[in-house]
Amino acid sequence: QDGGLERHQDPKKERQSKVMIVVLLLASVLVICLCYAYQRFTKGRDQLAAVELKRLQETDSFLQKILSNASIQQLETHKFRGITRKLQTATLEFRDIKCTVKSDSGMAVVLDDLSGSFLAGHLSAIMGPSGSGKTTFIDVLTGKKHTDSKWTVTGDLLINGEKQSIEYLKPVIGFVPQDDTVHEGLTVRENITFSAMKRMPAGTKEHRIRKITDDVMQVLQLESKQNMIVGNRVTTGEGLSGGQRKRVNIGLEIAACPTILFLDEPTSGLDSNSSLVLVQQLKRLAKLGMTIVMIIHQPRYSLFTLLDDVVLLGTGGHLAYIGPTLRAKPYFERLGLIMPENENPADWMMDILCGEIDQQYSRIQKAELPAILFEWWRQNPHPGNEPLPSGLRHGETHNLEQQDRDCIKQHLKDHWAEVARGITELEEEHFAKVLKSCTGATPSEEVAGEIMRRVVNLDSGSASTYFDERAMYNARDAKGDPDTVRLKSFIRYMLAFRGISAPEIAAISTGDSETEQSSDEDRQDEGSGDSGEDEEGFFCRPRRRSNRYDDVDSDLIRTQAGFCTHLQCTLRQSMLTFWRTMEMKMLFLLVICFAAAFLAVFDRFIFESPTWMPTTFLNAQIALALLVSVYCLQVFSVDQPMYWREASHGLNRCAFLVGRALVDTLDWCLLMFFFVLVYYVIAQPLLTFIIYMWPFVLVAYVASGWGYAISCCLPTSMGAFISAILAFAMGGILGLPMQMGVFLNGGIMEILVDCISFTRWSVPMGFLASIEMNPPDPQFLPDTDKWQLTMYEDAYRGAHFQLDTKQSVWWTAVLVLILQGSLLRVVAYLGLRFTNRDRQI
Numbered sequence: 031q032d033g034g035l036e037r038h039q040d041p042k043k044e045r046q047s048k049v050m051i052v053v054l055l056l057a058s059v060l061v062i063c064l065c066y067a068y069q070r071f072t073k074g075r076d077q078l079a080a081v082e083l084k085r086l087q088e089t090d091s092f093l094q095k096i097l098s099n100a101s102i103q104q105l106e107t108h109k110f111r112g113i114t115r116k117l118q119t120a121t122l123e124f125r126d127i128k129c130t131v132k133s134d135s136g137m138a139v140v141l142d143d144l145s146g147s148f149l150a151g152h153l154s155a156i157m158g159p160s161g162s163g164k165t166t167f168i169d170v171l172t173g174k175k176h177t178d179s180k181w182t183v184t185g186d187l188l189i190n191g192e193k194q195s196i197e198y199l200k201p202v203i204g205f206v207p208q209d210d211t212v213h214e215g216l217t218v219r220e221n222i223t224f225s226a227m228k229r230m231p232a233g234t235k236e237h238r239i240r241k242i243t244d245d246v247m248q249v250l251q252l253e254s255k256q257n258m259i260v261g262n263r264v265t266t267g268e269g270l271s272g273g274q275r276k277r278v279n280i281g282l283e284i285a286a287c288p289t290i291l292f293l294d295e296p297t298s299g300l301d302s303n304s305s306l307v308l309v310q311q312l313k314r315l316a317k318l319g320m321t322i323v324m325i326i327h328q329p330r331y332s333l334f335t336l337l338d339d340v341v342l343l344g345t346g347g348h349l350a351y352i353g354p355t356l357r358a359k360p361y362f363e364r365l366g367l368i369m370p371e372n373e374n375p376a377d378w379m380m381d382i383l384c385g386e387i388d389q390q391y392s393r394i395q396k397a398e399l400p401a402i403l404f405e406w407w408r409q410n411p412h413p414g415n416e417p418l419p420s421g422l423r424h425g426e427t428h429n430l431e432q433q434d435r436d437c438i439k440q441h442l443k444d445h446w447a448e449v450a451r452g453i454t455e456l457e458e459e460h461f462a463k464v465l466k467s468c469t470g471a472t473p474s475e476e477v478a479g480e481i482m483r484r485v486v487n488l489d490s491g492s493a494s495t496y497f498d499e500r501a502m503y504n505a506r507d508a509k510g511d512p513d514t515v516r517l518k519s520f521i522r523y524m525l526a527f528r529g530i531s532a533p534e535i536a537a538i539s540t541g542d543s544e545t546e547q548s549s550d551e552d553r554q555d556e557g558s559g560d561s562g563e564d565e566e567g568f569f570c571r572p573r574r575r576s577n578r579y580d581d582v583d584s585d586l587i588r589t590q591a592g593f594c595t596h597l598q599c600t601l602r603q604s605m606l607t608f609w610r611t612m613e614m615k616m617l618f619l620l621v622i623c624f625a626a627a628f629l630a631v632f633d634r635f636i637f638e639s640p641t642w643m644p645t646t647f648l649n650a651q652i653a654l655a656l657l658v659s660v661y662c663l664q665v666f667s668v669d670q671p672m673y674w675r676e677a678s679h680g681l682n683r684c685a686f687l688v689g690r691a692l693v694d695t696l697d698w699c700l701l702m703f704f705f706v707l708v709y710y711v712i713a714q715p716l717l718t719f720i721i722y723m724w725p726f727v728l729v730a731y732v733a734s735g736w737g738y739a740i741s742c743c744l745p746t747s748m749g750a751f752i753s754a755i756l757a758f759a760m761g762g763i764l765g766l767p768m769q770m771g772v773f774l775n776g777g778i779m780e781i782l783v784d785c786i787s788f789t790r791w792s793v794p795m796g797f798l799a800s801i802e803m804n805p806p807d808p809q810f811l812p813d814t815d816k817w818q819l820t821m822y823e824d825a826y827r828g829a830h831f832q833l834d835t836k837q838s839v840w841w842t843a844v845l846v847l848i849l850q851g852s853l854l855r856v857v858a859y860l861g862l863r864f865t866n867r868d869r870q871i
């Protein structure tokens with residue numbers, strides 16, 4: 031006998047319960063298998079992409095070999111495929127920027143009347159002693175200081191000559207913070223891919239995202255580490271090195287192909303060679319039209335000379351110089367400062383800014399430095415126009431490039447003539463011989479075919495100013511394999527591959543009879559639409575803007591990807607992390623099963639509680655609520671800095687919350703299911719499994735909501751503590767069945783428990799269902815149980831707020847608990863949005 035009931039169910043109900051348990055167990059296994067299958071699918075897709083990339087890289091390196099035999103200039107080793115030239119650039123001009131901060135000792139000036147500009151396509155550096163205001167300057171330019179009440183910023187910002195708020199350019203601005211904020215649970219490649227997906231313009235195709243990711247891997251030399259999980263060596267002992275992590279941090283911004291890129295000390299933590307390589311790559315990105323501004327400390331000489339412009343800030347935020355890097359030394363020499371022999375100019379300038387120079391190298395009194403420099407710059411803010419060192423003057427560079435192009439053309443023509451003198455069009459077999467003649471190496475069939483397709487493809491559709499990048503570096507989409515290739519197309523392609531733009535190639539005249547002859551053929555081939563041909567008609571095919579390709583960033587302002595893309599990214603990210611943290615989940619599952627078994631054993635065998643007793647529901651539900659709410663704390667607290675960073679770049683917060691919460695629902699459903707299963711099997715309550723489980727599902731829904739709300743609104747360190755208190759107060763005190771009579775009296779207390787206690791609703795669901803389906807026989811009940819049964823039933827059924835339906839307590843409880851859980855999710859959203867605002871700018 032068990033409180034007036036025998037502890038076994040009607041066989042039909044028992045069978046139903048068993049079927050339901052098996053179905054839910056199978057569903058759990060299915061969920062885990064689906065996660066695994068998704069993981070395998072993405073891996074397989076990445077492997078296919080890697081094979082494709084290898085084919086393209088082999089082709090590129092063959093083409094590089096041809097060029098390196100022909101070119102007189104140093105060649106780039108990597109061709110950008112996804113990060114393309116900017117058709118719209120942004121020059122950033124600032125005028126009279128003054129910035130003050132409220133401190134204990136009053137208002138302090140941090141930046142003092144800064145004026146100047148950062149040119150589009152230039153790599154600029156901000157240098158200065160510690161505390162001179164470099165970071166503040168970048169914060170002002172990126173708009174981070176404008177919303178902070180402690181700071182006052184005055185002055186104007188002009189974009190391409192027009193007064194604008196920086197907000198206008200926000201979607202195309204990249205900012206690399208000094209601290210390495212990355213997704214630690216994802217691989218290097220996934221980090222970059224998701225960043226590109228979230229921040230590239232809406233509608234960017236997946237193939238371009240993949241190419242951008244490949245570019246970033248190459249640029250930052252992360253290819254060999256691309257499938258490694260970033261991790262955290264400090265907390266787990268596993269993961270990337272500090273330098274590699276730094277490069278991922280930078281890669282997250284480059285992946286967004288920003289028009290303006292700010293970097294706060296990108297070289298700190300990198301060895302001098304890696305720093306040099308990084309700055310070389312940044313310079314290449316700048317050449318694509320980006321405006322790049324970085325803070326840099328003590329660059330070595332070779333690195334310093336790579337910088338196009340430099341800003342020298344002195345203590346107190348005063349400007350000592352802004353202008354071309356190469357003019358900085360002559361400028362200071364003109365003022366009477368002499369650089370000692372074999373000194374690194376960057377170090378010398380830093381010494382000047384700190385006033386730490388040897389008097390024998392200065393005609394200015396040491397005591398006057400650096401204040402006098404600030405004053406002179408204020409009076410005459412011009413770097414001067416002394417001639418630049420030989421080899422760096424524009425005309426000389428231009429001549430060198432001209433010679434380089436001529437060399438390439440001649441080289442290709444010579445080798446073509448070696449194989450097929452007098453013939454201007456070749457089939458693949460003979461074209462492969464030309465390729466061999468150019469390099470001395472036999473190209474594989476794949477490589478020769480790919481080159482041939484690219485050459486022909488480029489001819490058939492190209493943009494008006496720049497060649498179609500996709501046609502340039504991957505001819506997979508070409509319509510069928512071409513039969514023949516022409517010399518002029520081959521030369522044109524090689525020049526384009528060298529990085530020469532379409533109009534420049536069009537402007538090149540060959541003076542070659544073979545090509546003149548072929549240009550006549552072309553005219554006939556191409557009909558009368560060739561209005562753009564030059565006299566020789568060789569390179570000047572009219573350039574149609576291709577509609578087939580969308581790989582060029584043509585607008586200054588971009589519409590960022592919206593809710594759906596961000597939701598998709600968050601879901602994919604969370605699924606990957608879900609699978610990778612399976613071990614931790616299994617551990618937690620064990621803890622949950624242990625807690626359930628412990629409670630069930632006590633309820634059934636030690637306290638011998640009747641199965642309808644509300645306190646058994648209460649204890650189990652509080653335990654579950656506590657475990658689930660603590661577990662859900664990590665959903666939003668574990669990588670908050672990354673969230674802040676992404677939010678500042680336009681992450682859709684609602685998509686982020688929905689995506690994370692959806693995948694986490696799988697988690698807490700599994701935990702809840704195993705908890706209830708273990709408890710049910712041991713305690714054997716007299717309800718079918720599904721009816722018994724429903725209140726627990728709703729409790730877990732509310733508890734997960736508490737977890738999200740706490741982690742989004744309060745500091746992480748307080749999370750577990752607050753969760754425990756809430757489970758105790760909302761579940762334990764305000765849901766105590768013994769006290770329900772006191773609470774449910776129609777007054778303020780009833781409203782209070784109705785609104786905030788979850789056990790006040792979930793306990794009567796199980797209790798009333800239990801006594802309705804299996805009414806206890808009063809003649810077998812001891813007096814105390816009889817009294818308790820009547821008291822609990824009266825209290826719950828007598829509650830004032832109830833829906834007017836059949837099984838009103840049950841359905842009111844379902845409605846209220848769903849409302850509670852949903853409201854808590856709204857609170858979590860508000861917390862995400864409105865707390866830590868200053869970090870999300």
Ligand SMILES: Nc1ncnc2c1ncn2[C@@H]1O[C@H](COP(=O)(O)OP(=O)(O)OP(=O)(O)O)[C@@H](O)[C@H]1O
Pocket residue numbers: 131132133140158159160161162163164165166167
């Ligand atoms: N929140 C703040 N409250 C008061 N003063 C501040 C605050 N933030 C910065 N400062 C002051 O502003 C000045 C410039 O700081 P900033 O961080 O921009 O310098 P920095 O040149 O980037 O230094 P470092 O090279 O050491 O990073 C410093 O004197 C600093 O103490």
